[in-house]
Every structure is written in structure tokens, then in C-alpha cells.
Amino acid sequence: MRIDRQRLEESFTQLGKIGETLRGGLTRLALSDEDKRARDQMAAWMKAAGLRVSVDQMGSIFGERPGTEPLPPVMMGSHVDSVPTGGKYDGQLGVLCALEAIRTLNDQRARTRHPVTLAIFTNEEGARFQPAMIASGVMAGKIALEDAYNARDKDGIRLGDELERIGYLGPDPCVPRPIRAYLELHIEQGPRLEEEGRSVGVVEGIVAIAWSRLTFTGVQDHAGPTPMRIRHDALLAAAGTVRAVRAIPARVSPEMVATVGRLDVSPNITNAIPGRVVMSVDIRDPKDENVTRALALLEGAVKDAAASEGVGYELEHYWRVPLTPFHPEVVGAVEGAARSLGVRYRRILSGAGHDAQYMAAICPAGMIFVPSRNGRSHCEEEFTPMDDIEHGANTLLGAVLELAG
Amino acid sequence: MRIDRQRLEESFTQLGKIGETLRGGLTRLALSDEDKRARDQMAAWMKAAGLRVSVDQMGSIFGERPGTEPLPPVMMGSHVDSVPTGGKYDGQLGVLCALEAIRTLNDQRARTRHPVTLAIFTNEEGARFQPAMIASGVMAGKIALEDAYNARDKDGIRLGDELERIGYLGPDPCVPRPIRAYLELHIEQGPRLEEEGRSVGVVEGIVAIAWSRLTFTGVQDHAGPTPMRIRHDALLAAAGTVRAVRAIPARVSPEMVATVGRLDVSPNITNAIPGRVVMSVDIRDPKDENVTRALALLEGAVKDAAASEGVGYELEHYWRVPLTPFHPEVVGAVEGAARSLGVRYRRILSGAGHDAQYMAAICPAGMIFVPSRNGRSHCEEEFTPMDDIEHGANTLLGAVLELAG
Secondary structure (H helix, E strand, O other): OOOOHHHHHHHHHHHOOOOEOOOOOEOOOOOOHHHHHHHHHHHHHHHHOOOEEEEEOOOOEEEEEOOOOOOOOEEEEEOOOOOOOEOOOOOHHHHHHHHHHHHHHHHOOOOOOOOEEEEEOOOOOOOOOOOOOHHHHHHOOOOOHHHHHOOEOOOOOEHHHHHHHOOOOOOEOOOOOOOOEEEEEEEOOOOHHHHOOOOEEEEEEEOEEEEEEEEEEOOOEEOOOOOHHHOOOHHHHHHHHHHHHHHHHHHHOOOOEEEOOOEEEEOOOOOEEOOEEEEEEEEEEOOHHHHHHHHHHHHHHHHHHHHHHOOEEEEEEEEEEOOEEOOHHHHHHHHHHHHHHOOOEEEEEEOOOOHHHHHOOOOOEEEEEEOOHHHOOOOOOOOOOHHHHHHHHHHHHHHHHHHHO | OOOOHHHHHHHHHHHOOOOEOOOOOEOOOOOOHHHHHHHHHHHHHHHHOOOEEEEEOOOOEEEEEOOOOOOOOEEEEEOOOOOOOEOOOOOHHHHHHHHHHHHHHHHOOOOOOOOEEEEEOOOOOOOOOOOOOHHHHHHOOOOOHHHHHOOEOOOOOEHHHHHHHOOOOOOEOOOOOOOOEEEEEEEOOOOHHHHOOOOEEEEEEEOEEEEEEEEEEOOOEEOOOOOHHHOOOHHHHHHHHHHHHHHHHHHHOOOOEEEOOOEEEEOOOOOEEOOEEEEEEEEEEOOHHHHHHHHHHHHHHHHHHHHHHOOEEEEEEEEEEOOEEOOHHHHHHHHHHHHHHOOOEEEEEEOOOOHHHHHOOOOOEEEEEEOOHHHOOOOOOOOOOHHHHHHHHHHHHHHHHHHHO
16 A cells, blocks of 8 residues: 555645745744644645544644544644744644545555544644643643643733634643554654665654753943943853853763754844843753753853853753653554665654654654755755655555554 | 022933833833823923924924024034933933023023024934934934935834824924034943042043944754754854954953844744844944954954854944044033033043034034943943032033033
């Protein structure tokens, strides 16, 4: 049984028009008008494929294809929201490969013992509302529903109000439920598959991640008449920390990454010495103990940077997840499907968080990666060759058939 | 003849309520509703003082007290706009001391040969619309009226439209005119007067200033799966440059200052490697040739920072003014007034730009500084002791009497 490459490509082209940027990328922030239109399109396709479509309290959309027995479903999922000026592959490729797998089951009039469900999770990116993966987090019981509703975007708009506004505040409880297995196809977002010429990554788990928020408080002053000798410039301390963060991985682990992605200066005008800088630090490694060592190095670097400029600081380690191993049975089903298709694959860890991470807390979960050209993602240049997408989608279909019986 | 300290203090308290922040500072952006209310209050006081009030095409407000002869006026001016979360002394103190000087002339029924004019210039700060000192710049013929009207704030709103909206798009041409002398009282915004226990600075001129805009373009990518070895992070290059800018003054001149005040990261989210950073560089020194040397050092530092991270850059030196010397006659009148009052004063250069800088291009100009506590300005903590303000206002009055004859 093989997916229909042309149909998949046509759906990909069509969905990609919703929120398309001038340079061929995607801006489709969670619960925006563009997100609503993409959801509406997906729901229409799901209904046309004969699925029973429902929406839960977090706005996640589920479409179920019945099985022959009253058993928990095999769920395939991903998301249709994007980062600002992101790409067309992150998220929606997983949703469309899952839809294509179901359409193929329909074409073949295939019967499975377990139902097969397509899931579209709300606000995976965390670009508009924090934290990321908020809907699967609520489903897994890791985030309170009220906290999720009260998440606000940078304009102060509540997630709960936006769900209602776009018509996706659903009735179904967003709680753990029996699920046979959860499978997510996603772009790698790193360079390894492409570098090694492989079409498929059999994902064994997700690396440990720590997010910190750092605030330096100096003395805001006029850039003209304030002599260098009396300055306490928050941006100087921040700049020292940006460089220190870059140096941390080399001191800890070859697989570690460390990033300052966000940095906001106040008052942020040309002729004022910055009085305040708020910045993010993102540290990831396969080993949790390496993350712990890196956070200790970060604390030392921040202390030094603040002391050398005479500014105050606050460092909050506000989010941390250990290595998430995927379920051996699901990883095995993915590997078996790839092997029997004869595609070039490798086992791999995910450096990025995905809804599969929360789903792994409530059911056997696994992921399938396809290559990212030049390792690029979260940018308009995201690209995966159609040959690799076809191999990935067939691997997904094979794994689902194996798990759904 | 002496000003009325209590009346000055009362007006200062009253005007300071318009746009007051919770912590006692001021947010009164140019042409905002708060700016309009402050203008209305000033115009009412000016009319009550018997001045003939007019508004020019740039919204600057002028109030004239007639002289005994048909001669050009002695003009005292400053501004009532502020930076965001700025202080109550920058700008409005100069306007209120000028008003108090005129009220004192009225009290004493003093006659002057030259008219005495109070001027309130539009958008001195440049915090909302760039460039700064836009209205005096138009008056001096340095900025085209149409360019000024087309300046837009960060929400895309035109300066010309806002002038009309708040009712301050006046009929009088904004062009050079005969002016006997221009005098501006302002806070020092630096620490020197306070450190030396002096009440008044006799300002000899304004330092040379260069503003540059720097853009680093790296490769935006996902912070998780992108190995350190393939990164081209625009923020790393920016951080290196922030530190390099800090190091420049020590290599060039003890009176030089160099500041990165503005820094904007794209896409500015926790889990994306910054693809683009736009930042400002502000360099000032009494000597123009020192500024030239500093800009050469900046260019080298930027080139090195970009090369070491493998990112592109664009460096634009978009605004530069040489040292502005004030007119010896006006500086002499200020010094003479301070001396005859017996106040502690010193000659000083201004590190900040002021409307007096543009006015110096079309008439004899000078300034009077009063101390800034801890050298602080452009912040809610701005403060000048009332004793110093009284000395400054009396120095202004004395200089005006000398120049107006």
C-alpha cells in the first residue's frame, strides 16, 4: 500500500497558500485569521475523507476513521500554526501526510482493528502564546486549562478569547484518554539526514531542554552627556552574556546547543543608555546532567557580566524538560516500516520539542523525521524534497498499519 | 530684578501633571494627546501673560512680548515633549523658566528695546518622530518641510497628520527670520555641575555627534536541531560590536562617549537563532576629528565581528554634525549674568543636541545649564534642586535683559 504523491503535493500547495509570505514562506500565528482558514480547510478535507470531526476545549481538531473493534485509536498529529515568517513544512507537512495516509486507507478500503485519528494541535509553536505545545500540554495534564486560556499574546489578547473569536472553542474535554499510539511526522530542522543522504529519521526521543529568562537592570541615562566612567549599561552585560552562552556547549558536550533568541532593550532609543534588557537562554542536550552543568556555567557568566558593568540581574530557569524517550514499540514500528520500504534511514534524536513530547506522557509515542535542506527551519527557506516526503509518508502509513492492526 | 521662585515652582508642578507617570516621571510623546494638553496649558499661560501667541507650520508655538522698537526679538525656547518614561525637567524646565522671566518683566513693568519671545519647539526629542529637533531643523533650513511632515512614528502615523489632529498645524511659515539672539535653559544631563557644586553651566557649544545604523544579517534557524558548528547568528556579531563600541572612547579621547542605545532582534523568539539585528551607534566628542577616528575604529570592529560569525552587514553613517560653537556675545551675556548674580558657574560643552544647535545656524545662540542629580536624564529620576533652578532662571533673565537692551 502506497500513498498518492500527487494528491499529497496538491494538498500541500493548496494549504500553503493560507498565510503565505511574499517570499514563499508562511506567517500563520496560532488562532489568527490565517490559522482559522487553515483549520477550516483541514476540517473540510477531513469530513470529505469520511472522518468524524470534533474539537476539544483547547481548539485541537480530531478526525476519526473507525476501526473494526471498540479499541483506542492510533493517532497521527501535528499542527498548522507557524512562527512569524516561518516555512511551509514545519507542522503542516505532518498533518497533510497523516491526511494522505487516511485517504490511502480509504482508497484501499483498508480495515484496521483500531480506529485511526488525525489530530491538529493548537499553538504548537509558542510564537504567539507561551508556552509552546500548549494544547498537548493541557491534554497530558502538564498545563492547567485555565492557565492556557489566560496565556496572552504580546498585545495582551487572551488565548481563550481568540479560540472563541475564531470559532474553535470546542466542547470535548481536553484530558488524557486511551490512545493506542501517537505518531508525528515532522521535518528534522537540522542538517543530519541531508548530510548523510537519508530520507527518514526514526526518532528515538527528544533532547532535554531548559529555558531561562534573564533580566539585567542598569541605569537608563542620556547617551550624550553621561561620561563613560559613570555608566551602568544593561546592554553591555547582555552582550557579554550572549558571547558566554555561545561558549558554553564547547565546554560541556559536542551535542549541546545554546542560544539567545530573544533580547529586548529598554527604552531602545538611539540616544539613551539602555536601562534594562530582558533576554532568553535556550539550552539543549541529550543528557540531562549536561544541561545542569550548562546552567551552572550560565549562572557564573551572568554573575560576572553583571558585576563587571555594575548592574543588577534576575535569572529565572522557568521551563525544563528531561530527555523524552519514545516508546520502543512505536520506534520499532517506524523502523520496521522504513526498512521494509527500503528507504535510507537512521535513528536520531530530536533537538526540537514537539506535541509528541507531551503525548509520550499519556500513550506510546514516536516520530518520523524527513530532511530539512541545509538544516534550515523556522524560516521562509524551509524545504524538503518531494521524494523524501513520499518516503516519510509511506513510512508513516506503514507504521500506522502495523500499530492499528 | 529677580524671578518669583514660588510661582515658577507652582507652574512646574502643574504642567508636570500632564503625562505624569506612576513613578513621578513623564511620558509626553510629541504630538500625543498629552503633548496637546501641555501645549494648550502653555498657550493659556502665555496669553494670560499678555503675549501675542502664534503657531507655525511645524506646530512650534511662539509668544511675543513687544519691545519699544521695531527690532528682531530675543527668543527663549525649549520643548514640552518627552521621551517615553522620561523626566519632568528635560525641556519643560526651559520653557517654564522662560515664561517666568517674561512674567517677571511684566511684574516690573520692564521695557526692552527688542521684543522678547517664548518659543516651544515641536518634537525636540526625536523619540516618536525622527530626526530629533525636527521643527528647529526646518526653521534653520536644514530639514525640508515636506520631509518633516512625512516623518512617521513606529505605528506608521505621519507627523503632518498628527499636527492637524491635535490642532497645531499653524499658518506661519517655518523659515529663518531675523532674531537678535536665541537662549535656551536646560538641564545638564551629565554629572559635572553637581560634582563641582555649581548651579549654572555657561554653555560654549554642543559636541560633534555621529549617528550610525548597523544591520547584521545571519541565518535564521531553529535553536534546537541546529548544531553550533553551522550557525551564523546575527546576535553574536551584534554582541561583539556592543563591546567594541564600549571600548572605542578609551582609545580615542577622554571626553568621547559611544553608545548602542537601540538593538532590535528578528524574529526575536526564544527558540530561533536570530537572523537579523538592527542597532544604533551614537558617538560624540568635542573634536570632530576624534569622531572621524572613532568611526574608522567602528568600521573595523563591525567588519571583524561579521567575519568571525560569517554574517553580512550594512553600516550607514546617516547623521553627523560637527561641533556647534555658540555665539561669543550670547555666551558672554550668560556668563556676565551668572557672575553678577554671584552664583557658582563654569563654562561647559553640551553633550546632547538641543534646538539651540539648529538656531545657532540662523542667529546668535547660547544655552544655560542647571545641574542634573547623579547626571541622570531621559529617566523618571531626573531631578534638579529648586535653588539651582532659581539661579538658572535668574541667569536667563539677566542675559535676556542684557541682549534685549
